[in-house]
Amino acid sequence: MGHKYSIPKVMNDALSRLKKYYPTTLTAWDDVTTREGYVTAQPIDAFEAVRLARLTETPSLLPSALFACCENMCSISVKDDCAPPEHQLLLYGLSVQDSRRLIKGRENLTLGVVERLLKLVAKHSSLPSDYRASHRACVEKVIAILNLRTLDGSFFKKTRHHAALQPLCEWFVNLTDTAATGRQGLQCESCLKYLRRTDEKSRGEAWSHLPETFDLHVNDWPSAPE
Ligand SMILES: [Zn+2]
Incomplete structure (x- = not known):
């Protein structure tokens, strides 16, 4: 028909x-x-x-x-x-x-946002040890995003389905709870560059999995870029 x-x-x-x-x-x-x-x-x-x-x-x-x-x-x-x-x-x-x-x-989608965030933290925390040694404060700030208060006091509001296809990197720049890090959010260009690249890749993966997210199979839906 x-x-x-x-x-x-x-x-x-x-x-x-x-x-x-x-x-x-x-x-x-x-x-x-x-x-x-x-x-x-x-x-x-x-x-x-x-x-x-x-x-x-x-x-x-x-x-x-x-x-x-x-x-x-x-x-x-x-x-x-x-x-x-x-x-x-x-x-x-x-x-x-x-x-x-x-x-x-x-x-x-909500789970996907949290997973992307955790993956970013994990990847940044597993950079080579000599890099981490010279970026100790950055590592602390990146981990601090998992503290509920650092994300503008609204971790659960932000980590919802709306953010599933958005870049998450700026969240690290805009950490607000200074008690968690003693300082402002992440400003290091080198770490931000790494996080943005990693985040963009995971955003591409989130898009490529969009059909499965809704329990669909769509022929010719693009797979994630390498
Ligand atoms: Zn850094």
Whole structure:
């Protein structure tokens, strides 16, 4: 029952614009200005995009559209404290399966942020010993990010699904609890350069795993760059 044989031209045009707005590469996703040139989207439209992806059998839209749904769940009236979220998502026209994907995916994204942060700390702490010896204060500051108070007093607010595809490095620059480090955040250019490079790689990996994050398999979804 392929819709591809019956989709009118106007739908094809809309689909090709949606594919530009909900792309398959991180580079395209980051280019918000170009994406917005194709579609004027409101937060609620991400749900519509998921429905359209299902209706038109266009799975490549799903990972970034579901991610956009996650980003926008807070700005629409999906509340965790009344009816089960899954039930509410059905009101936005998602199937039971996609509602579950969204809820589970949001948890996975949050875990992903924490994992990325831990990985950054671990990698920085395992740099060669002579480097660490001359950057002892930097190592302490990087580890200090795991102290709940250093991250602008809002560790749990920051380490949520919203940050899953964002660069995390600036968090180290903006550590605020001076009691943890006795000083300001990380300012060392050499360590920041290393952390930014490592973080960019892990951000690429997070993007490449976006389909699995939502329990999806999408042919031709790009794998992480080497
Ligand atoms: Zn340093």
